[in-house]
Amino acid sequence: SQxxxxxxxxxxxxVGSPLSLECTVEGxxxxxxxxxxxxxxxxxxxxxxxxxxxxISSEVPxxxxxxxxxxxxxxxxxxxxxxxxxxFYLCAWWGSTEAFFGQGTRLTVV
Amino acid sequence: xxxxxxxxxxxNVPEGAxxxxxxxxxxxxxxxxxxxxxxxxxxxxxxxxxxxxxxxxGRFTAQLNRASQYISLLIRDSKLSDSATYLCVVNKADxxxxxxxxxxxxxxx
Numbered sequence: 001s002q003x004x005x006x007x008x009x010x011x012x013x014x015v016g017s018p019l020s021l022e023c024t025v026e027g028x029x030x031x032x033x034x035x036x037x038x039x040x041x042x043x044x045x046x047x048x049x050x051x052x053x054x055x056i057s058s059e060v061p062x063x064x065x066x067x068x069x070x071x072x073x074x075x076x077x078x079x080x081x082x083x084x085x086x087x088f089y090l091c092a093w094w095g096s097t098e099a100f101f102g103q104g105t106r107l108t109v110v
Numbered sequence: 111x112x113x114x115x116x117x118x119x120x121x122n123v124p125e126g127a128x129x130x131x132x133x134x135x136x137x138x139x140x141x142x143x144x145x146x147x148x149x150x151x152x153x154x155x156x157x158x159x160x161x162x163x164x165x166x167x168g169r170f171t172a173q174l175n176r177a178s179q180y181i182s183l184l185i186r187d188s189k190l191s192d193s194a195t196y197l198c199v200v201n202k203a204d205x206x207x208x209x210x211x212x213x214x215x216x217x218x219x
Contacts, residue, residue, distance in 0.1 A: 032205050034206075034207070036209075041211075042211055043114075043116075043197065043209045043210055043211030043212055044154070044197070044209040046206060046207070046208075049205055049206060051205060059206075088151075090153055090154075092207075094205065094207065097159070098144065098156045098159065099144075099146075099154075099156070099199070099207055101153035101154055101155070102153060103152075103153055104152070104153045106151070
């Protein structure tokens with residue numbers, strides 16, 4: 001069966017520090033992968049999606065970047081975090097009939 | 111205009127009550143529709159897909175109205191465990207899912 005792993009679950013980082021969140025998928029090949037951010041009391045905002053290795057589409061201009069170095073690996077990064085980067089980050093995989101989410105990373109930038 | 115809009119609620123209902131809420135979407139080319147449930151500080155999980163003819167899963171009924179571009183969710187005989195945020199999700203078949211901000215439902219004893 002397909003599973004999606006995301007880590008870490010929580011993270012507290014100072015302003016200006018780098019960020020790296022990792023997501024991996026098991027049990028499928030060539031998945032469509034997504035990074036979403038959910039601010040407190042808000043809906044999910046699509047940040048990046050990828051349909052294959054090295055293929056990244058950015059939905060909103062921001063302080064973040066994404067990479068897909070392997071078929072089942074999707075990484076969200078930042079060189080210098082801002083306070084406004086705080087939120088709940090979710091990696092997702094679109095399985096053609098539904099989206100599956102990782103457990104999420106709660107990022108607090110202080 | 112947002113791609114997907116929902117009444118944020120909250121809907122506070124007693125156990126056993128029926129609660130219903132809608133979601134509107136702006137893109138008429140949207141092809142698939144879903145309701146997800148999100149518990150506090152957790153990831154969203156699929157509640158049910160929404161089909162053109164409407165569909166039911168136990169106490170939950172989903173309807174799609176393409177002409178008016180909205181979908182609805184009805185929960186019958188509410189349970190305490192139904193307390194959650196319900197996210198409306200729309201897929202335009204271009205690999206991108208659009209989420210509503212969610213409708214919060216609180217079921218009280």
